[in-house]
Amino acid sequence: MTSRVAAAIDAARAEGRGAFVGYLPLGFPDLQTSIDAAVALAENGADILELGPPYSDPVMDGTVIQEATQTALAGGFRLRDTFTAVREITRRVDVPVLVMTYWNPVLQYGVDRYADDLLAAGGAGLITPDITPEAAPEWIAASERTGLDRVFLAAPTSTDERLELIAQNSTGFVYTVSTMGITGERAQLDAAARTLVARLREHGVEHACVGIGISNAEQVAGVLEYADGAIVGTALVRALRERGLEGLAETAQSLAAGTARGAN
Known part of the structure; x- marks a missing residue:
């Protein structure tokens, strides 16, 4: 099955x-606003949407995203709302939607049931930050059955053996973490990201997208000198929080302007 995510990168x-x-x-x-925000993001330059259902213990997220998550949970967000949101977003825009989720909620919901419901809602796959390929046989089987993408994370500290496993088991792209630690904006993106992408290429990875720390068009352009995609979170969440849908759309347009090769 062709990966819709890889197709969007291509x-x-x-x-x-x-x-x-x-x-x-x-x-x-x-x-509803989060659904409208995702649609606005797709309409203003995002090639792939990454949507995070709120989780009570978001170990990887920086303050801006953690606060947004707490607001969502306080507002009564339930796990099943994930599928409602994905269904409405994919009905309105033709951009692949990945759900970035911690593993515990998927296990509690049931791995096969989660995969089936995500597929039925029009989702493209899962990004799983806190589970490694060797711990994910059930998810690998479910994604092979449904054709959903499996996006695993690679970090600068990953061994070659681990990178080989990630390369063999990821579809769509490999989520390349530019710095160790929590997400958020960084003034200077780590040179570690460039080295890590080069290491992933040695393991045959065709699609590597770099996330964590990218907050403006210049940084997007910098990352795209060596990677296939730039992942932005905090800057978008902050724009939505401070300036609503209009601010989010403007920020998305400005970030998308950094994607043209040789734009500098």
Whole structure:
């Protein structure tokens, strides 16, 4: 089965640019606004949407995203709202939607049931930050059955053995973490990201997208000198929080302007 996510990255490449992957938490500031925000993001330059259902213990997220998550949970977000949101977003825009989720909620819901419901809602796959391929046989089987993408994370500290496992088991792209630690904006993106992408290429990875720390068009352009996609979260969440849908759309447009190859 062809990966819709890989196809979106290839389509951007054919247009002479890198892919812009935009992250937003579901349910922030409320469910309907988060749906409208995802649609606005897709309509203003995002090639792939990454949506995060709120989780009570978001170990990887920085303050801006954690606060948004708490707002969503306080607003009564339920796990099943994930599928409602994905269904409405994919009905309105033709951009692949990945759900970025911690593993515990998927286990509690039932791995096969989660995969089936995500597929039925029009979702493209899962990004699983806190589970490694060797711990995910049930998810690998479910995704092979449904054709959903499996996006695993690679970090600068990953061994070659671990990178080989990630390369063999990821579909869509490999989520390349530029710095160790929590998400958020960084003034200077780590040189570690460039080295890590080069290591992933040695393991045969065709699509590597870099996330964590990218907050402006210049940084997007910098990452796309060596990676296939740039993942932005915090800057978008902050724009939505401070300036609503209009601010989010403007920020998305400005970030998307950094995706053209040779734009500098």
